Amino acid sequence: MRELYPPIEPYNTGTLKVSELHTIYYEECGNPEGKPAVFLHGGPGGGSIPSYRQYFNPEKWRLILFDQRGCGRSQPHAELRENTTWDLVGDIERLRERLGIETWTVFGGSWGSTLALSYAETHPERCAGLILRGIFMLRQKELRWFYQEGASYIFPEAWEDYLKPIPEAERDDLMQAYYKRLTSPNKRVRLKAARAWAIWEGSTSKLFPDPNVKKKFGREGFAEAFARIECHYFVNRGFFKSKEQLLENVDRIRHIPTFIVQGRYDIVCPMQSAWELHKAFPEAEFVVIPDAGHSVSESGILSALVDATDKFSKL
Incomplete structure (x- = not known):
């Protein structure tokens, strides 16, 4: 099994004003003369x-990381205005242009895989490769599984805590009920709902749940x-034109070298979505980790991703 490379610090950090309202934080790490890659967080x-x-x-690698609109060190914090999938796709392009990069490898897991697919299908000529983990295509069946009914049967004790902020009369549409409070x-009211929502996801993300997750995911900021x-993204259905948009447009990217890794027991983003993407995109290398859930830090997923980045560095 592979391990992570040693910790490093960025050799460059900066901010980029992407609209009148939003400014995003970015950093560059590794070798300034290395192969460019962008990391899309979840x-x-x-x-x-x-x-x-x-x-x-x-x-x-010359690795670029950035905090998407409204989160991390980007400003304004938790802002929903001017915050859509297509705003973020535009931000990735603005960042690429700012940094003078012609093409780059795009790495994304969970929501990062959604954004990576959205970006690649919009700008395939800018993608030298795709490394995807924990496939999520933001379809109603995926959202209902995790936020309404399905995952609740596997983690009933965590589900009870997720339900607590919502009165029984509003539980027929939990995402809308949460949106009202968030x-x-x-x-x-916002913070009580936010903590319950975040802790639910954190509690279900690993095959062997992390006892420290409530502290980590429950932090106010x-x-x-x-x-x-x-x-906001989920009640707006990802701002997609059709519910199967990412699968419908996959032909645009089938020529791009792509690696997909999926945990067999991923509760947050169940394997069905990765399987459907694999069937639509058979050219991509597809690896299933038999003893993993959703988290990027689980040993089998981590090892496969480090192998993939090593392989892609030579393409």
Whole structure:
């Protein structure tokens, strides 16, 4: 099994004003003369963390990480206005142009895989490769499984905590009920809902649940951006034109070298979606980890991703 590369610090950080309202934070790591790659974090609203830098050989890669609109070190925090999938696709292009990069490898897991597919299908000529993990295509069946009924049968104890902020009379549409609270002018109401939403996802993301997850996912600054932005995207159906848009447009990217890794027991983004993408995109290398859930840090997924970045550094 592979391990992460040693921790590194960015050699460059900066901000990019992408609209009158939003400014995003970005950083460059590794080798300034290396092969360019961009890391698309999850959520939406999750932000970047230092360990993401360690999935890439710092001698081979020029790695760019950035915090998407409204989260991490980007400003304004937890902002929903001017925050759509297509705003983010535009931001990726603005960042590429700012950094003078012609083409790059795009790496994304969970929501990052959604955004990577959206970007690649819009700008295939800019993608030298795709590395995708925990496939999520933001379809209603995926959202209902995790936020309404399905995953609830596997983690009933965590589900009870997820339900607590919502009165029984509103539980027939939990995403809308949460959206009402996450957009409340009352900060206490927002934060209570945000913590419950975020902790639910954190509690279900690993094959062997992490006992520290409530502390990590329940932090005020993280939870509010994470929950508000996720729910905003989900009630708006990803801002896609059709419910199967990413699969319908997959022919645009089938020529791009692509690696897909999926945990067999992923509860957050069940394997059915990865399987459907694999069937529509048979040219991509597809690896199923038999003893993993959703998290990028689970050993089998981590090892496969480090192998993939090593392989792609030589393409």
